Each structure stands twice: as C-alpha cells, then as structure tokens.
Amino acid sequence: MYPLWFLLPGAAIFIVLFIVPTFASFYYAFTRWTLFDVEFIGFDNFVTFFTDPQLSKGFTNTLIFGALTAGLKVVLGLLIGVLLTSEIWARGYLRAVVFFPVLVSTVGVGITFQALLDPFDGVINQTLAVFGIDGPGWLTDPNLALYSIIGVDVWRGVGLAALIYMAGLVAIPQEYYEAAKVDGASGWHRFWNITLPLVRPATTTVVILSLIGGLREFQLIWVMTGGGPGFASDVLASVIYKQYAYGFFGLSTAGNVVLFVVVSAIILPLFWWLNRKQTEL
Template identity: 70%
Template sequence: MAQTFANVVPPQVRNRRRGAPPATSAGRKTRSMYPSWFYIPAAALYVVLFAVPTFASFYFSLTRWSLFDVQFIGLDNFVQFFSDPQLSLAFVNTVVYAVVTSGLKVVLGLALAVLLTSEIIGRGYLRAVTFFPVLVSTIGVGLTFKVLLDPFDGLVNGALSVFGIEGPGWLTDPNLALVSVALVDVWKGLGIATLIYIAGIVAIPQEYFEAARVDGASAWKVFRNITFPLSWPATGTVVILSLIGGLRSFDLIWAMTKGGPGFSSDVIASVIYKQYQAGFYGLSTAGNVVLFVVVTAVMIPISILINKRSVDA
C-alpha cells in the first residue's frame, strides 16, 4: 500500500508533538563542561553593565536630578509623565509600529527563506543582497529614505509621476508617516529574519522532504506539514526580536520624522528623548522605566507562549 502523507513524519516526532517526553537514560544528568567559577566574569559584567544601571534608573525616576543635584520627589515624575497628552498617542503608535514590523518580518522572512533554500540560480548572491541592508547604519538608512520619500523632490514620487501618479506625502501626511517608517524598518531588518528562518529550515532533516516527494505531496502540503511547523523555533526567535526592537524603536523614527508631522509618528522612546532635550532628566528617566515595564510585560507572556508551543510542537 502506498505510503500516506500523514506518515511522512516519523513516529518519534509525532509522539513529541503529542507531548510525550523524549527518551533518555534513567538517572542521566546533564553536567556543565565548565566549573561554576568560570561564570563569575560574565556575572560581574552583567551586574555592572545591566543590574546596577537598572536599579539606579528606578531610583532616579523618583527624583528631580541634574549632574550636581538630586531631589527626591516620589511618584511625581510618573504622574506628570502619564498626564502628558502625547503619551497616549505615543503608546498606541508604539504598539502599532511593533505589531506591523514584526508581523511583516515573520511573513516576508519565512517566504524569502523558503525561496532562498530552494534550488534557484544565484541563491548565494540573493542571500547576500537580502542581508545587505542589515549592515547599513540605521541613521544612514533613515536619512537616505527621508530624501527618497520627499514629497516634492524625492525619487519615489518622481518615479510615480512618470506614470501619471501623484505621489503622497509619505513623511508629511499624518496618516502615512508612521506606516512609511515601519516599511523602511521592515526593509532594513528583513535580512535578520530571513537568516534565522534559513537556519531553521536548513536544520530540518532532509528525510522528511524526501519522503514527502516520494509520497507525491504538493509544495503547499510540504510547507504546511513540514517546513512551517518544524521551523517554529525560528518563528519564535523572529517574533521576540522584532517585537522588542519595535517597542524600543527610536533611531529610525527620529532620523526620518522626529516624531512628526505634529505628534503623529511619536513613540514612547521619542517622547522620552524630547523630555530629556528639554532638561527634564528625572521625567525622562521615569519614561525609561515605563518603557522597560511595558516591554517586560509584553514579552514575558509572549515568550512563555512561544516556548510552550515549541515544546508541544
């Protein structure tokens, strides 16, 4: 009897999907190949470069400070920060920006990875071209696209005018500014997402694909039943990295729009920076604490969900 496509995945993989624990030797324990004191230098760097500044930020967010004076004022900075009319719009913009950029990176990154792991001509060259934008400075990309998207002299609207199309104000229209910056962000960061997906697809045992070809499975069935589910760890990595980058976005937005026109493309990080420019150091520190809490509150449940899905997959 001909082999059915449901039997492409070996029994041990199907059992793993049902939640069955992997077979291990009884009483076998995993031991680190390094002594515990080898971790001391890394722990010291973590404490000095991350833990101490983090706790210091929590303290200074409760003060009105400058380089020469510190005055404890309690929660006044947070009250003032949340009463800022720009904050609600900036918070919405931050969430929209993070969701749009991470979603497009997942979809386009997976599509490009499937293409660039297939047998196509110039595959190595195309991989290099896809990854090239990652190597370019974010500020350089922002300034370049600011010129290209200029509504009057920009190359993009100039090209559209050749076909009789009047290009919009990509960065001057309040309804388009944030979306335009998000699309540039996707163009720049797509190479990382594609690279992660390529690594995940290449790691899938080729026996699965060979069995599917023997069984006569279509390309869509191979993708749906083999490529996509077995590259789920790569999807989780791309989602986490993209969301963190989107929620913390600042440099590209500042280079292209500075939060304008008006406050239409302001995000939490740009509001914090504007407060710092105005000399409200304690207020901007409180904003950084708020941003830290928001990123943590969003990423912890998403990470747990993705890790649980990876174990159950």
C-alpha cells in the same frame, strides 16, 4: 573557583553599567531630579506620562511599531527564506542582496530613505509622477509618517529574519518532504504540515528579536522624522529623549521605566508561550 576569577572584570562592568543604573532608575522615576538636587514626588511623573497627549501618543505608536514590524518580518522573512533555499537561479547573489541592508548603518538607511521619500524631489514620488500618480507626503503626512518608517525598518531588518529562517529550513531532513510527495501531498500541504512546524524555533527567535527591536526603536525614527510631523511618529524612546533634552529628567526616567516594564511584560510571557508550544510538538 579558578576560572570564575576571569568572570570578575566582565561582571563588574555589567553590574556598574547595567544593574546599578537599572535599579537606580526605579528610584529616580519617583523624583524630580537634576545633577545637584533630588525631590521625591511619588507617582506624579507616571501620572503626567500617561495623561500628556504627546506621551500617550508615543506609547500607542510604540505598540503599533513593534507589532507591525515583528509581524511583517516573520511573514516576509519566512517567504524569502523558503524562496532562497529552493533551487532558483543566482541564489547566492540574491541572498547577499537580501542580507545587505542589515549591514548598513541605521543612520545611513534613515538619511537615504529620507531623501528617497521626499515629497517633492524624492525618487519614489518622481517615479510615481511618470505614471501620472501624485505621490503622497510619506514623511510629512501625519497619517503616513509612522507607517513609512515601519516599511523602511522592515526593509532593513527582513534580511536577518530570512537568514534565521534559512538556517532552520536547511536543517529539516529532506526525507520528510520525499515521504510526503510519495503520499501525494501538495506543495501547500508540505509547507503547512512540515515546514511551518519544524521552523518554529526560528519563528520564536525572529518574533522575540523583532519585537524587542521594534519596541525599543529610536535611531531610524529620529533620523527620518524626529518624531514628527507633530507627534505623529513619536515612540516611547523618542519621547524619552525629548524629555531629557527639555530638562525633565525625572519624567524621562519614568518613561524609561515604563519602556522597560512594557518590553518585559510583552516579551517574557510571549517567550514562555512560544517555547511551550515548541515543546508540545
């Protein structure tokens, strides 16, 4: 029992700051509350959440954002990882360049790309104008805003995915590749039959981390567009923040519960499925 006493301070902080607020939010999601008053209203907050166009749009955008960012990070992270573990010139420098965006503040990345993607004075559109291309409103066009932020998020996070893949790739015994070469396997067959199956643990890690981060993303979206134009780039986290700012505390608490349930409903079965596939190898 002696070592367990050292867990008590951390456990107390975890219970007070996470467990208690989590369970309390499930109750307050069914109420209309302020700091001084609580009124139980049943499922009204959830009905409003799923019938209000702004809120339902945020729910849809959250799923799109999580799926696309996770998928792109897996594909690009694996390709970059394979490239940076091969015998190429300036490999160490390229690894540092790829990983550098991970170290930069999310707010800093958002402000930087907000300037770069400016439709009039941004470097990207000015560069396109040199080649006679009329650049679009990356962050002002409702059809492009969300996807522009997705591209920035992938740029910011693909370095971590590549690092995880590199750790998995260097752990693969080279004897497998040498034996495959002797048998006449092409580069594609070696990649498909050796590399992909043996980096499955890394793939599981990248998928889970990227999905959790994508479904909960708030800072980058809020800095770059504030959920706009209109509600075009709103996600659940930004909608919840706006409802708190408007004083609809019960509705925003219901949004937090919905976000918690959505993330859990996606991540837990996916984690179980990916790990089951891994054990079958």
